[in-house]
Amino acid sequence: MLWKTPDMAREITKIGVIGLGTMGAGIVEVCARSGFEVVGVEMNADAVERGRGHLQNSTSRAVSRGKMSEEDQQALLGRVTTTDDLSALADCGLVIEAVPEVLSIKRDVFGKVDDIVADDAILATNTSSLSVTDIATATRAPSRVVGLHFFNPAPVQKLVEIIATVITAPDVLEDIRDIARRLDKEPVVVGDQAGFIANRLLLAYLNRAVSMYENRYASREDIDAAMTLGCGLPMGPLALLDLIGLDVAYAVLDTIYKEGRDKLHAPSPMLKHMIAAGLLGRKTGRGFYTYEKPGSGKVV
Ligand code: 3HC
Secondary structure: OOEOOOOOOOOEOEEEEEOOOHHHHHHHHHHHHOOOEEEEEOOOHHHHHHHHHHHHHHHHHHHHOOOOOHHHHHHHHHOEEEEOOHHHHOOOOEEEEOOOOOHHHHHHHHHHHHHHOOOOOEEEEOOOOOOHHHHHOOOOOHHHEEEEEEOOOOOOOOEEEEEEOOOOOHHHHHHHHHHHHHOOOEEEEEEOOOOOOHHHHHHHHHHHHHHHHHOOOOOHHHHHHHHHHOOOOOOOHHHHHHHHOHHHHHHHHHHHHHHHOOHHHOOOHHHHHHHHOOOOEHHHOEOOOEEOOOOOOOEO
16 A cells, blocks of 8 residues: 555555554554554564554454454554564664653663664654754764654544654655644654653643642542543543553653742652652552453553
């Protein structure tokens, strides 16, 4: 399949995704669902296996809910190759990075990928809050680097934030917007400011919910019920923090706070304590709530 409209500068048929954790595996699924060939890369064989497991579970769930046929699931999985070898990205027209939120790790990945892909390939980061400019300058051509921020669960949430830095080339911006639509997402474009639009607003609210709970102002159930039943949100803030991952939420808050020094974003101490205790949310089986098993959304 050739994904090129008259407006597009590039013909992109193959997308690489680096990092196959919750977000990366979800992004692989999104791309493969839209018919792209996908190469998923992780750092070692175990991590590759775990990433493949995420993809298998998520698509099997869609089959069991009658949302996808088994034939389509097999076709989707057939479009995805997974490996621990970055050089497999050589013929990808777009590479999306979804490794941990640590600037040095992201810069290292971008520096390496820059040497592997073709000169006109687009390099995108799924960073939640780090400076896209700081990531882009690890490459020889920062003008081809852009932010492409998905929301959790990536196969479900319609939004992607496209982050344009002062040096992102206009044709890169146009092409990434086009690809976002082909991935059946609604893109919004935002400048390179910590937290972009959604996390800057959302994390301040979630942080306040943690403070309320920490100060025993209300129970976790009542805080969550207030926001679901009173404000029509699909999940309460503490349940949502468990979905996002407390470590991810902390990293995002910390970055936004360091940039703006707005108290709203100063991470609540309880977040740090829970992270130290390994209570990261759904992925470890316990956060504000306790789950049936790690990765499950079923509260016990
Ligand atoms: N992966 C794939 N699909 C999933 C999924 C997952 N992890 N979780 C749910 N789904 C799908 C289900 O299969 C179902 O699909 P269907 O309608 O086609 O059958 C649909 O989503 C609804 O799922 P459920 O009926 O099981 O549950 P809910 O209706 O309660 O929805 C939810 C679950 C989609 C998680 C919903 O509660 C929600 O949207 N919550 C808010 C999530 C949110 O705010 N995300 C943004 C977080 S911020 C972020 O990610 C940024 C980062 O940088 C920190």
